Amino acid sequence: MTANPETGSPLWQILSNWGSLIPTILLLLALAGFSIARNLIRAALLIALAFLSLGLLFLSLGAEFLAFAQILVYVGAVAMLMLFTILLSRPSEREHAAAWLDGGELLRGFLIGIILTFILGMFIAASPLASQKFQNDFPAQTSLSLQAIGQALIGDAAASFLALAVLLTAALIGAAILAFDERP
């Protein structure tokens, strides 16, 4: 793996040489723990770890802005929302005892996952992407600057950016109305 020493931040160089394996291993471990976790709170913390390692993987792909957005949004907001929802909706004792995760559930999920991974893997292996045009490592790294993303957001992508802002506002107002408790 050859990183051009002239371009890219030093952090990026370290990550590009060593960085994608460690987050991948972390991601797989977190997902494995998440899939078999019986405790809901532990599952939420493990999915936060999975999102964090995915952010590190984005970092190793050279998309720093995306990586920090991923960590801020997923680890900071989505996983914490999941934790709050779990704490606000305590399952009854009976449901706790009757195993949120029974053997059949685990087996079904496992079978679906394995079969789907196998099918998708066959497609990837058979695709022309396996040709050697893509076999080499990254081209000389020129990390996309934050400035370029900002200019695109107020330039070409301004309309979709505004539409996204409207969508987010509507979704948050809707969420607040839905979760509002009208009992006195």
Place this chain on the structure above:
Amino acid sequence: MPLQFYLYLSAFLFSIGIGLALSRKNSILILAGIELILAAANLNFLAFWKHSSFLEDPSAPLFALFVIAIAASEAALGLALIIHLYRHTGSTSADSSNQLQG
């Protein structure tokens, strides 16, 4: 890392997400599975971008950014729905919301 590495990883991530969303009873974990599916799509976007010759073009990161924002709003709405459902049925199990069945 070659492109295939990321493609296999995101295929695995997608499959785990589908498996969780289809097999789990708890609505919160179903939502987590859907988030994993969207994250797998994002990983694919960035991997293809990184291995293309359009590294100066911010389209792929922008698309991934939009996916993150939409996934966040979907999660916020979904979790609010789950809290609302919990008030009605006293459970977050997806099987307990069966009042519309004939």
